[in-house]
Structures are given as C-alpha cells and as structure tokens.
Amino acid sequence: MSSTLRLEEKQQAFTELREIKTILAARNWFPATSGNLSIRVGDFAPEQFTFAITASGKDKSVNTPSDFLLVNEKGQPTDATGLKPSAETLIHCEIYKATGCGAIFHVHTVFNNLVSELFWERKSIPVDGVELIKAFNIWDEEAQIEIPILPNYADIPRIAELVEGAIVPRVPGIMLRKHGIYAWGANAFEAKRNLEAFEFLFEYVYRLEMLKK
Numbered sequence: 001m002s003s004t005l006r007l008e009e010k011q012q013a014f015t016e017l018r019e020i021k022t023i024l025a026a027r028n029w030f031p032a033t034s035g036n037l038s039i040r041v042g043d044f045a046p047e048q049f050t051f052a053i054t055a056s057g058k059d060k061s062v063n064t065p066s067d068f069l070l071v072n073e074k075g076q077p078t079d080a081t082g083l084k085p086s087a088e089t090l091i092h093c094e095i096y097k098a099t100g101c102g103a104i105f106h107v108h109t110v111f112n113n114l115v116s117e118l119f120w121e122r123k124s125i126p127v128d129g130v131e132l133i134k135a136f137n138i139w140d141e142e143a144q145i146e147i148p149i150l151p152n153y154a155d156i157p158r159i160a161e162l163v164e165g166a167i168v169p170r171v172p173g174i175m176l177r178k179h180g181i182y183a184w185g186a187n188a189f190e191a192k193r194n195l196e197a198f199e200f201l202f203e204y205v206y207r208l209e210m211l212k213k
C-alpha cells in the first residue's frame, strides 16, 4: 500500500469512527469510558492487516484530536503517536483474523449485560422468529439464532484465544458475560446495523423473559 493511499484511508477511517462514536455516544452506549470501535484499513490477509481503533480509556462522548490510532494484526501501533490502543484490541485482532470483516463495534449496555447473565448457563442467547434477525441477512421464515456468550476474564489474551472457536456462522457478534457485545460487519454501515439489531433483540429477549415470569 502506498503511503499516500494509506494516509487517505486512515483519515477516512478516523472520520467514520468519529461519526459512529458520536451517534452511539448520544444513545449512551459508551457509559463511563466503556466501549471501543475499529475499522480495517487497506489490504487484508489473516496474517497481515491494519486497522484504526479507539484509544484506550477515553470519554467516548467527547471528540479530541487523539481519539484513534492505527494498529497492526498483533494490535501494535503502526505509528509513533504515543497513543495507547484499546485495552481490548486483541479481541478485535482475533475477530478480523477469523472473519475478514471490515469493522467491529463494541458497546456496554444494561440490556446486553442482563441477557448475558440470564443465558450464561446456556452459553448463548436464543432469538426466535423476530423480524430484525433479517438485519443479519438471515432471511429464513421464523429464523432461530443463538448469539454466543464468552466468559469475561480480566486477562484479555485469555478471552482473545476463545474468539475464533466461539464465532457462529451467520451471527455477526459475540457477547462477553456481564460485559458487552462485539458486533461486526463488512464495513462500518453493516457493523452499525448489526449492532443496532443486536441491541434491539437483547431488549426484546429480556422483556419477553420477564413477561414469562
């Protein structure tokens, strides 16, 4: 990749990340500095790729000149900006490697935390016949999906090594128990759409479970 192309792509990725961050922050999907966002930049091979990601520990409802940086497939910064990538960068690395997707968005919400605990013993969240499953490009009549839940270890590499084995065909997301959802897509538009679909489904599933009680 030429350096000019990379600069343009980097700026485009940072601009897109800023727009998504602003929209999701307005929904209060980044409470207390939580959450992280990334968009892949340039060519992709599972053993070599680059992505733009949010810097760690930032108030994601505020825009500053140092909100994003580029990292490689190992999660190491590619430029000497001094910025620290998200503490959860390795999870993004593993999702890119396993799926070849173009963008990954992670948020903590009350509903995603509630359903992750409600269905922890099952290790997945079942969703049955809800129209919004079509947002994932699953068009089956009365489609049934299971959204996988992984344990939330403090040691991020320990979570990262479980990612590939947990990914389910057609379901573009992984939940971490009592932590939050990672949603991805071929690009930022699809990752945002998938994230919104997950959050709708989590609230639906939670409320339905409560109605059954």
Ligand SMILES: CSC[C@@H](O)[C@@H](O)C(=O)COP(=O)(O)O
Residues within 6 Å of the ligand: 032, 033, 034, 035, 036, 054, 055, 056, 057, 058, 085, 086, 087, 088, 106
């Ligand atoms: C402050 S609680 C959230 C963090 O522990 C983490 O889960 C998170 O999502 C944000 O971490 P970050 O390093 O800013 O990307």
Ligand SMILES: [Zn+2]
Residues within 6 Å of the ligand: 034, 035, 036, 088, 106, 108, 179, 180
């Ligand atoms: Zn998190």
